Amino acid sequence: MEIALEEAAAAAARGEVPVGAVVTDADGTVLARAGNEVEARNDPTAHAEILAMRAAAQRTGSPRLPGCTLTVTLEPCPMCAQAASFFRVKRVVFGAYDPKGGGVEHGARIFAASSCHHTPEIIGGLRESDCAALLREFFVARR
Amino acid sequence: MEIALEEAAAAAARGEVPVGAVVTDADGTVLARAGNEVEARNDPTAHAEILAMRAAAQRTGSPRLPGCTLTVTLEPCPMCAQAASFFRVKRVVFGAYDPKGGGVEHGARIFAASSCHHTPEIIGGLRESDCAALLREFFVARR
Numbered sequence: 495m496e497i498a499l500e501e502a503a504a505a506a507a508r509g510e511v512p513v514g515a516v517v518t519d520a521d522g523t524v525l526a527r528a529g530n531e532v533e534a535r536n537d538p539t540a541h542a543e544i545l546a547m548r549a550a551a552q553r554t555g556s557p558r559l560p561g562c563t564l565t566v567t568l569e570p571c572p573m574c575a576q577a578a579s580f581f582r583v584k585r586v587v588f589g590a591y592d593p594k595g596g597g598v599e600h601g602a603r604i605f606a607a608s609s610c611h612h613t614p615e616i617i618g619g620l621r622e623s624d625c626a627a628l629l630r631e632f633f634v635a636r637r
Numbered sequence: 638m639e640i641a642l643e644e645a646a647a648a649a650a651r652g653e654v655p656v657g658a659v660v661t662d663a664d665g666t667v668l669a670r671a672g673n674e675v676e677a678r679n680d681p682t683a684h685a686e687i688l689a690m691r692a693a694a695q696r697t698g699s700p701r702l703p704g705c706t707l708t709v710t711l712e713p714c715p716m717c718a719q720a721a722s723f724f725r726v727k728r729v730v731f732g733a734y735d736p737k738g739g740g741v742e743h744g745a746r747i748f749a750a751s752s753c754h755h756t757p758e759i760i761g762g763l764r765e766s767d768c769a770a771l772l773r774e775f776f777v778a779r780r
Contacts, residue, residue: 601752
């Protein structure tokens with residue numbers, strides 16, 4: 495989560511909503527890390543999770559990431575949660591909960607839906623206050 | 638839908654699950670078209686809808702596609718449905734229904750969830766049998 499927080503802080507410095515993600519393999523080796531790039535890429539699908547999982551798949555040469563953990567500073571949205579299912583990650587660890595836009599513990603609850611055919615293990619709230627603080631500071635500064 | 642069907646057929650010819658998508662603007666001008674490229678890109682997020690909307694956004698220079706219609710041969714999955722919401726498309730038109738993996742009329746029902754903050758107009762079942770036939774033939778041939 496330390497790496498994901500670094501990526502989130504770097505995203506904030508670029509004017510992006512501060513969310514960061516990292517994909518690690520079964521040994522804990524970092525396969526890919528990314529921050530939010532929605533503004534830079536002019537692409538609302540360029541969430542940190544999608545970028546990190548896509549990069550990890552390119553690195554491993556497989557579209558599936560079994561045994562891997564996706565760690566992200568914010569509860570994934572429904573798009574990213576479904577992507578994590580498609581990438582077959584073993585575990586999703588997230589920091590801050592997102593009652594408005596989250597799709598894991600809130601809203602669409604992707605992994606509980608019948609449209610989900612692979613459900614990762616979920617750990618929410620890891621370093622929650624650090625992750626939430628980054629987001630809060632970013633939005634306060636923008637007001 | 639004719640263009641989306643062409644893209645789906647082209648995807649099948651490449652060994653991809655035959656799904657095709659097209660984004661048109663308010664005047665009906667085609668902004669982007671794409672077929673499924675999951676296998677070619679080694680990327681389970683490379684669904685036709687995501688590729689077409691991303692290309693349309695690059696073409697218009699905006700991450701939002703207001704007034705635009707996403708037309709796709711298969712009911713979007715939860716990932717693509719959420720992406721359509723993020724891209725702010727006005728309308729989603731799809732062909733075949735997907736009771737197993739669809740996320741619009743089935744499963745996560747993305748647009749009905751509280752995590753969805755922009756709901757497009759939905760038209761399902763347009764040229765349903767043509768769209769479904771392409772998928773059926775593809776999977777029969779693979780058996």
